[in-house]
Amino acid sequence: MSMRPPLARARGLGSAKDGVSHFWWQRLTGLALVPITFWFVGSVVSLAGTDYAHFRAWLSHPGNTTMMILLIFAAFHHAHLGMQTVIEDYVHDEGVKLFSVIALKFAAFLFGVFSAVAVLRVALVGG
Numbered sequence: 217m218s219m220r221p222p223l224a225r226a227r228g229l230g231s232a233k234d235g236v237s238h239f240w241w242q243r244l245t246g247l248a249l250v251p252i253t254f255w256f257v258g259s260v261v262s263l264a265g266t267d268y269a270h271f272r273a274w275l276s277h278p279g280n281t282t283m284m285i286l287l288i289f290a291a292f293h294h295a296h297l298g299m300q301t302v303i304e305d306y307v308h309d310e311g312v313k314l315f316s317v318i319a320l321k322f323a324a325f326l327f328g329v330f331s332a333v334a335v336l337r338v339a340l341v342g343g
Contacts, residue, residue, distance in 0.1 A: 245294035
């Protein structure tokens with residue numbers, strides 16, 4: 217016996233069985249961003265006033281390249297999950313909501329890939 221009203225059952229409203237995963241990924245990316253952000257801020261402070269050649273040499277180190285790419289993907293995924301939650305909670309028109317979530321997924325993926333490619337290009341090729 218279901219506690220949902222018949223209209224909700226007819227519309228298919230209810231749990232999509234995705235909320236717990238979304239919740240934990242949001243927490244995991246937020247937790248991962250804490251040490252990565254400390255590393256990034258420390259790196260920016262230590263690189264202040266240096267020229268491009270020094271920055272490129274710094275970014276060419278495999279550890280720094282890896283950390284930058286981890287920062288990019290964790291930040292974009294975390295931002296994507298947060299903005300998706302806001303859209304799903306506060307946009308009430310279903311068509312606008314669907315378009316917004318799809319556009320958000322596309323933009324987060326595209327900007328994440330472009331950012332990672334830019335880091336790899338500077339690290340491996342030099343610009």
